[in-house]
Amino acid sequence: MSTPRITFIGAGNMAASLIGGLRAQGIAAERIRASDPSPQQREAIAAQHGIETLEDNAQALADADIVVLAIKPQVMQAVCRDLAPHLPEQALVVSIAAGIACDSLQRWLGRELPLVRCMPNTPALLGLGASGLYANAQVSAAQRQQAERLLGAVGISVWLEEERLIDAVTAVSGSxxxxxxxxxxxxxxxxxxxxxxxxxxxxxxxxxxxxxxxxxxxxxxxxxxxxxxxxxxxxxxxxxxxxxxxxxxxxxxxxxxxxxxxxxxxxxxxxxx
Missing domain, CATH: 1.10.3730.10 (ProC C-terminal domain-like)
Known part of the structure; x- marks a missing residue:
């Protein structure tokens, strides 16, 4: 399988860590892009990792195989509603935002779609993170591997069989x-x-x-x-x-x-x- 095209919505510290981990694993810069409203953030991440950065979220979604939602929980609803008309049909959505359930994300994105929710922690900034991952029923075996590789770029990851266990992961490793x-x-x-x-x-x-x-x-x-x-x-x-x-x-x-x-x-x- 060819390397998926990955789009990060949000280019903050956690996104930068994941991008750096992916690049260190040998993922080509042209397979990764990121959008962010801050010109300074876009310039910094482009200079550091050599990836394409954009201000417009819809433009960043073009041809994406994986869409990583790396934005603050408080703005997630508004951003998802804006993304909904532009989201590629079979794209895997990975949310690293705390406290936003899969049902809410699907409602805001307007349809059922393959979705992985994860809870990383701040040592991911050093490549020493610990993440819990939950996949909904629409996620294929290949997409699970893609999500595992994504989070594995910054540490270890473990799969959860029930979404409610994200709260336990938050308590144990997230905090x-x-x-x-x-x-x-x-x-x-x-x-x-x-x-x-x-x-x-x-x-x-x-x-x-x-x-x-x-x-x-x-x-x-x-x-x-x-x-x-x-x-x-x-x-x-x-x-x-x-x-x-x-x-x-x-x-x-x-x-x-x-x-x-x-x-x-x-x-x-x-x-x-």
Missing amino acids: GPAYFFLLIEAMSSAGQQLGLPRETAIELVLQTALGAARMARESDVDASELRRRVTSPNGTTEAAIKAFQAGGFEALVGQALNAAAHRSTELAEQLGK
């Missing part, structure tokens, strides 16, 4: 980087309170976070076993772990992720009207 940033902040602050210079505390915490994530990623055992291996009886690590657990650490994490998932559901209901 997840912020949880780790919060832990980094807290550990750095605690290190300073223990007497370490600020720069030293931050450097130690960042490298520890990076090393722990890599160990967990590359190990043949799960995180709980790795934790047990570094927790000596009556040692310093055990003292810290017991303090975490006494404060209800696991329950608090569960509450936090449930709050995020619930808010994701609420936003979908509000934005999809």
Whole structure:
């Protein structure tokens, strides 16, 4: 199968990351185009990746095999209604906008069509993203592969059998980087309170976070076993772990992720009207 022609509606940071990943995979610049209302954004992405950029969304859609909706959820309805008359008949639509359900997208686009909804996260900007993907019934096996390659250009992707699980992905990985940033902040602050210079505390915490994530990623055992291996009886690590657990650490994490998932559901209901 020939390389599909891909159009990005919106040329912000996430679109730029996906385009950069595709180009790094060897996708030719002439197979990719992007539209954006900002002249500065168009000039920057064209200069960086050598792709065609346009101001007019309808013109950008011409001959597109894949249309990536990379715009803010708040403007999605208006943009989709404008796109509807110009959308190529068999184009795969991929939405990376948070909180917009497939039913809403199809209603605004005016017909049933192959649609993949996905939730990437910000480490995609470094090629280290994690994305959950859901495909509706109109998506073919070949189009699933195309969507997987698209998101795989900036990290890992996993398929979901039910669209409602997008809310869980949002809670776990979509919002997840912020949880780790919060832990980094807290550990750095605690290190300073223990007497370490600020720069030293931050450097130690960042490298520890990076090393722990890599160990967990590359190990043949799960995180709980790795934790047990570094927790000596009556040692310093055990003292810290017991303090975490006494404060209800696991329950608090569960509450936090449930709050995020619930808010994701609420936003979908509000934005999809």
